[in-house]
Amino acid sequence: MQTANRLKPFFENIHFQREDNTMTVNFGPQHPSAHGQLRLVLELQGEEVVKARPMIGYLHRGMEKMAENMIYNEFLPTTDRMDYIAATSNNYAYAKAVEELLGLEVPRRAECIRVILLELNRVVSHLFWLATHALDVGAMSMFLYCFREREYALDLIEDYCGARLTHSAIRIGGVPLDLPENWIENCAKFLNNLKKEIDNYEKLLNENRIWRMRLENVGVITPQMAKDFAVSGVALRGSGIKWDLRKEMPYSIYNELEFDVPISNSCDSYGRYRLCIEEMKESIKIIEQVFPKYYESDTQLMSNNPLYVSPTKEDIMTQNYSLMQHFVLVTQGFKPPVGEVYVATESPKGELGFYIKSDGKEYPYRLKVRAPSYFHTALLEELLVGCQLADVVTIIGNLNIVFGEIDR
Incomplete structure (x- = not known):
């Protein structure tokens, strides 16, 4: 009894449970579900996230400064290494910005080839997103099915330019190659098969109760939040805002094509999944119209x-002057007029824009990239608060961020 009385003050000062009992954990940067070198510092109250801080910079590649020390043509293959899942979209956005600076008019056949490659690349990007997102949530079969169709699409791109991941399939002023013989016929066969496979994806996932439990009402991006964080692409249209640069600010030959801009008012991860499925269908329609x-x-x-x-x-092979001209452009580059330009395009992930300022020299004076994944990563600071730890993986995968275009 005397011992108990002596220990009573000690036990009174011990708090086994406190309301502010939070735990801070590192999520990444090597976590397999981080979709790149993302480090999240999460403050947890039990399993609930009460504070999230996204931390970037682990790739530290400095591509924008690299561009300012390269002649314009020399930098084009480097754009492949930003969003490496959609290399052609990066090639095009950069080439389009330089063409605006130079006042170049691209031949019509080159524009047709570009749009085919852009939309085929959009399909590739969405297939990769659906495969990895489903794998994050636990749907192993979808990963295998999506990668199967993605390989067929990459075969087509390889037939055109010789590369599967980093394409460099576009040049400043046009495209380097015409489509190979029977390429369009092979592409049409792939698209017809893809339509059937997309139906199978929907049969597997649309009403799958586990899939819906993991995605519905998870990662809700309100329209106001989307505007506040400059969200674009599927993430913006998934919040009920109908904005697609191919429609609102048409470029290339998109103003001649008929396609819809699907939107969702659910604002959650499930709605964004349904949008990606619909966007693949629209890309198929676009490619078929370009043929x-x-x-x-x-x-x-x-x-x-x-x-x-x-x-x-x-x-170049037959005329001496053409050979000299080519030599000068390759070794010394061209000198664009003094000026600045910003060109925005609709990449698979959202608004991808290039800002270029020229002082009349062969190198850009300034080059900046407006990458959609960068803004979507900033959104995590607000989006993750209040969700469960297991939902963090779902939300990161659903936003489809790629760190090559974030740590640029």
Whole structure:
């Protein structure tokens, strides 16, 4: 009894449970579900996230500064390494910005090839997203099915440019190659098969109760939150805001094509999943509409401007002046007019824009990239608060961020 009385004050000061009893954990940067070198510092109250701090910079590649020390053509293959799941979209956005700076007009056949490649690349990106997102949530079969169709699409891209991941399939002023023989027929077969497989994806997932439990009402992005964080792409349209640069600010030949811009008012992860499925269907429609336009166009592939664009290979091999011109452009580069330009395009992940400021030299004075994944990562600071720890993986995968274009 005397011992108990002596220990009573000691036990009174021990708190076995406190309301502010939180735990801080590191989520990444090596976590397999982090979709890149993302480090999240999470403050947890039990299993609930009460504070989240996304921390980036582990890749520290400095691509924008690299661009300012390269001639314009030299930097184009580096754009592949940003969003490496959608390399052609990066190639196009950069080339389009330089073309605006130079005032180049791209031949029609080149525009047709570009749009085919862009939309095929959009399908590849969405298939990769669905595969990895489903795997994060635990749907192993979907990973295998999506990667199977993705491989067929990559076969087509490889047939065109010789590469599967980092394409460099677009040039400033046009495209380097015409489509190979029977390429369009093979692409049409792939698209017809993809339509059937997308139906199978929906049968597997749309009403799957585990899939819906993991995605519905998880990662809710309100319309106001989407505007506050400059969200774009599927994440924006998933909040009920109908904004697609291909429609609102048409570029290339998109103003000649008929396609819908699907939106969802659910604002959650499930709604964004349904949008990605619908966007793949719309990309198929776009590619099929471009096929006849391709056949109707002439065979010119590059803009005819000797100040900025190399001659054809035939001219380089047969004409001395063309050979010298090509040598100068490759070794010294071209000098664009003094000025600045910003060009925004609709990449698979959202608004991808390039800002270029020229002082009349062969190197950009300033080059900045407006990458959608960067803004979507900032959104995590608010989006993760109040969710469960298991939902963090779902939300990161659902936002489809790629760190090559974040730590640029």
